[in-house]
Amino acid sequence: MGDLVWILISAMIVNNFTLAYFLGLCPFMGVSGRVETALRMGMANIFVLVLTSLCAWFLNNFVLEYAPYLRVISFIVVIASLVQIVEIAIKKFSPTLFQQLGISLPLITTNCAILGLAIFQTNREYGFFQGLFFAVGAGLGLTLALVLMASIREDSERANVPNLARGTALVMIIAGSLSLAFMGFAGLGSAS
Amino acid sequence: MRQTTPNQDFFRGIWNENPVLIQMLGLCPALAVTNSVENSLGMGGATFFVLCGSSFLVALLKKFIPHEVRISTYILIIATFVTVADMSLEAMAPSLHKDLGAFIALIVVNCMILGRQEAFASKKPVSRALLDAAGTGIGFMIALLMMGSVRELLGAGSLLGYNIMGPNFEPWVVMILPPGGFLTLGFWLLGLTWYQERKKARLANDGAGAKERRAA
Incomplete structure (x- = not known):
């Protein structure tokens, strides 16, 4: 059990997907303007990550044993269809949530965090529950990074920043400082 | 869509519409594996190969790809080339393959590649698509090298493994760690904006x- 909790904390804080592995940077740059959207995007990501982890486990154990060279292709196909199914399901059961998520939902397909999770999980040979905790931790970590970034950006809009630095350059440098702060957690050690 | 000459198709991607520095696409690999010049070259080469291969195939097959499933088809084609690149790197350069790790497989979700297929290769003849892919690939490689050389020079005091800064240089270890990626890109962008403004x-x-002179 301690092992599982450790995987979760490690994926969430010590090896934060966005700030330490640079995964999922597109939404990090794109939807981190407002805290509310960032939070919603994070939730959608957690959901898809957990489902992906389950699918990756299934594929690894029952399909890819016989054809390991199909790994990348089968993962990406499964993720793409998964996102489509989730989209249809949300549209059916909760049209309001569907509207709130908008374009960010289909874009999850090309979010490298999702494919990255499936590949890391395979490389580290995680079992079913380990994978599950890894996915939840990674999702929480993404959400944390997104929300932190969004709140800093909301504040920095009121700050007196030189015109030259406005835009992506500022976001990058803020992200660098955030990442530097998260490196402090490396003292906790890391689960590999 | 405006008409372009073959020259424009090729050179556009290298600088004026550089995928990383101007369009902000393919940031994940640009930040993650550029902690040394060697890794940057490896990643740039692999992406170049995948981009050219898939642009060629997409341009060749564009008549046969139904419009409704085109994105999934592009992704499948890209994934095929990524698998080829992954396996050949593993066979030919095992240490590089180990350094790049999962990021080789993650070339599949590099939005830059899918973007070129959707915006260019699916509408143009094969030769133009190849030119465009080569230009964009070189632009991507240049951006990676810009990142990689600064980070290796400051973070390890060397370039391509050769010591440059002398024995008394205290390496800025942070530059080869994750924050260094963000900071380097941030400062490159600042520099480029400053240059353009000037x-x-x-x-x-x-x-x-000129107007004054004309008036006088």
Whole structure:
């Protein structure tokens, strides 16, 4: 059990997907303007990550044993269809949530965090529950990074920043400082 | 869509529409594996191969790909080339493959590649698609090298493994760690914006000067 909790904390804080592995940077740059959207995007990501982890486990154990060279292709196909199914399901059961998520939902397909999770999980040979905790931790970590970034950006809009630095350059440098702060957690050690 | 010459197709991607520095696409690999020049070259080469291969195939097959499933088809084609690149790197350069790790497989979700297929290769003849892919690939490689050389020079005091800064240089270890990626890109972007603003200001000045002279 301690092992599982450790995987979760490690994926969430010590090896934060966005700030330490640079995964999922597109939404990090794109939807981190407002805290509310960032939070919603994070939730959608957690959901898809957990489902992906389950699918990756299934594929690894029952399909890819016989054809390991199909790994990348089968993962990406499964993720793409998964996102489509989730989209249809949300549209059916909760049209309001569907509207709130908008374009960010289909874009999850090309979010490298999702494919990255499936590949890391395979490389580290995680079992079913380990994978599950890894996915939840990674999702929480993404959400944390997104929300932190969004709140800093909301504040920095009121700050007196030189015109030259406005835009992506500022976001990058803020992200660098955030990442530097998260490196402090490396003292906790890391689960590999 | 405006008409372009083959020259424009090729050179556009290298600088004016550089995928990383201007369009902000493919940031994940640009930040993650550029902690040394060697890794940057490896990643740039692999992406170049995948981009050219898939642009070629997409341009070749564009008549046969149904419009409704085109994105999934592109992704499948890209994934095939990524698998090829992954396996050949593993066979030919095992240590590089180990350094790049999962990021080789993650070339599949590099939005830059899918973007070129959707925006260019699916509408143009094969030769143009190849030119465009080569230009964009080289642009991507240049951006990676810009990142990689700064980070290796400051973070390890060397370039391509050769010591440059001398024995008394204290390496800025943070530059080869994740924060260094963000900071390096941030400062490159700052520098580029500054350069462009200056160029614009100079052009405006020249324009104003010419007008004055004409008036006089």
